[in-house]
Amino acid sequence: MTRQRADDGTAVELRGITKRFPGTLANDAVDLTVRRGEIHALMGENGAGKSTLMSVLYGMERPDAGTIRVEGREAVFASPGAAMAAGLGMVHQSFKLFDSLTVAENVVFAAEPRRFGLVDRAAARRRVRELAEEHGLAVDPEARVGDLPVGLRQRVEILKLLHRGARTLILDEPTAVLTPAEADALFAVLKSLAAQGRSVILVTHKLREVLEGSDRVTVLRDGRVVARLITAETSADEIAAAMTGRAVELDRIHAPGTPGEVVLDVAGLGTDAVHAVDLTVRAGEIVGIAGVAGNGQSELVEALAGLRPVTAGRVALAGQDVTHASAAERRTRGLAYVPEDRHAVGTAPAASVADNLAMGHHRTSLSTRGMLPPAAVRAHARRLVERFGVKASTPEVPASALSGGNLQKLLIGRELAHEAPLLLVEQPTRGVDIGAIQNIHDQLIAYRDAGHAVLLVSAELSEIRGLADRVLVMYEGRVTASYTKQEADERTLGLAMAGGALTDPAPAEAVD
Template sequence: MTPPPSDPAETVVELTGITKRYPGTLANDAVDLSVRRGEIHALMGENGAGKSTLMSVLYGTERPDAGTIRIHGREVDFSGPADAIAAGLGMVHQSFRLFDSLTVAENVVFRAEPRRFGLLDRAAARRRVRELAEEHGLPVDPDARVGDLPVGVRQRVEILKLLYRGARVLILDEPTAVLTPDEAVRLFAVLESLAAQGRSVILVTHKLHEVLEGAHNVTVLRDGRVTARLRTADTTAAEIAGAMTGRRVELDRVHPPGTPGEVVLSVSGVRGVDLTVRAGEIVGIAGVAGNGQSELIEALAGLRPVEAGRIELTGHDITHASPAARRAAGLAYIPEDRAAVGTAPAASVADNLAMGHHRRPPATRHGLLRPAALRAHARSLIERFGIKTPSPGTPAGALSGGNLQKLLVGRELAHDAPLLLVEQPTRGVDVGAIQQIHEQLIACRDAGHAVLLVSAELSEIRSLSDRILVMYEGRISASHTRDDADEHGLGLAMAGAGTAN
């Protein structure tokens, strides 16, 4: 990208010596970060590197133990996000903070409503949102109900909320995690336009290629410290990955194909979907979030009732079996929501690693749990899967997102189930952990297990899958072998333009 203005007087955000401690953790260790006017600045690092903490300090949701924050050269001391917003900062969180029952205009002007005679001036709200949308290339219907909008349009609404409040610095947390490739391209076009207007963007992401194509500069954190400050025009994905992990990382690896055997999973007419998965293969389901993938996987896992159709696992009918019965029959499940569904955050790492198999020996004896056996099992999996935790007794909720994901992957792979259902295995996970999780999924396949993979990341789907299905509006809209699947065609099918083969 064309570099932004280089005049030091144009510095908009300056963090100096930011230090933040939690019990047993030094999250930020004297971190410096400088962002200039008209710059798109990427903040990268492994899970637990301190990125979220640093942005929480900047946005006023956390207070630093040491260090200073300057906005436009003036030292500030934010007591909360309201202070940050008043200073011209705005943040789009990875989980959107919108009211589904309200219109786009109502969401955008919420708590800053234009009024007439003391009442909400709806016409003025709609007019202002329409003007902002046209001005910044963010097409959206002000009267549309947010709950009816696709995820890419909801993100536009979040950005419009910030622009309506006059934000000059936009912080975006993993903004393309749930977007199609075309939506991601459109988003970066918007960000580039905002930067050209003099606004600054701080982009928290783990996607190396997006950073190289869409950001001017990169600051890399590792273990709470800055390990690199790089100009994207002068660096490579490998250099950034090395700064993030401290080691060489193999990027964009396409794994050798599997050797499919007997059918392990057979699905007929479940939520309008037919599919099979064989031993020794990974079948990938691509699609934008909200197109029925999660509902299908929940039905297969027994978390959603099956109203029609049939599910067979290794030849046995499990259509109406309970989740426990499915697990006993040989189904392992890594859900999309690792905190609310996949783990119990208040329970210990050891307890979480045993869940689902805690009623069987060696975890139990005579119906009673054996704490020593649980700890031994946990220590084994912690070492095997590289889970960073102070101890097996640490609450799972204290782990970083990437380590919580490794806990979940390790637990489900530890018991050699014939079938693995896995949703978004690397969402929000850093590049080093991505490589490790991918290798574990390939090893699972090569050991003769069947894997049904759901991911919104096309690079992940193409890297791992032996066959690729695309879901759109609850149906399989396209089917490809790994050899005839290209990113453009898959992206079109994810947007509804594909046809099933």
């Protein structure tokens, strides 16, 4: 039975939401109020209870205690379908789209306009075009979704919700896979939706986006609400302290390293997406690669890791030619690799945390006469879980049970533990909370200072500027600029990333 009360401008109200899992109190009497026409940020470290709370609101989990009200009506959602019928919609981190279908077919799927009992495809295309124009979500209704970049796929997800009449939109880490330009475009859309009276619940770790794009902030820590803030009256430092329970040094610029011998030497490298790339990385140095997504950074790293064929040029690792060596051979010769896609490439989600942490170590430090002693695997896992703050109930749980941020900590920890001369690392802190970001940055600097070479690719300019001793910029598959740490300010890098440095770069070489 539902009960309605007087309209006070509240879109969603959660009261006393409690949710337990075996061994974990995920939400502890959480209250959350979201008003109509506002962007409300929900923040907290990995494992703070954000995703669980949104799963309860969206009908994916049943609360053990507490009540939900949507637009004044008390509701019990047995499924996401019931939540959608009440005017809620959710965009997950992993998009729920059919790559083989068009934009229009995805948007209207299971809610198709019909004529004479048949799906009216022309009406579907018109509907999507009208929604896209109305809300500033430009996308071709006839485009195949599998051919679209990530930013446009996210627009398709939002159009799906609007087509179904969603009045409150829940977005889970919406900018984790977006370029800065795509993120800015998304926030313009969200502000437009809020101005029309819709509400947005934004689950994110990114302080800059929260400060620029939200109206109010609720912070969770260890399953409880620890702060309710008005965005215009707070600061990044206050939010970070509420999330972590301690003062956090944000956007720290680390001191430069002391470069030694060349570890990675790349000359004239070419692939299907990379053209005539020259670069070096020395021991005791972090070289950062900046660029808008899609300009060859990922393809370059895949070629260096042995995952993409090299069509021209030469790659040398610690003085050995590895141009056509396999990925396994490169690992043997001293390469560690943190890929951008932690799910499909970096880990085996169905395997346990302990087994994932053993990968790559199973032929070396953990092997005894060709065998893997289970006790050694568990001890190795416990050491890395503690060192990198991976929140897992036991090392035996599958990696798929971890949040995205904790899976990233697992991956970073495993690769750093190899102590390889060269580390290739892409997007090291994507989807990771503030406290963990600081820890990962400190670990990468310590790795550099121990005499290792690091090649870093990141979409976060603050991360590149904070960590890198030298910065290379890629544009349309080429390295078009090279800067020292002192030269690499945001304006200079932004201009180069937009194609404003198309002359051959004069290499900013390390000083011996």
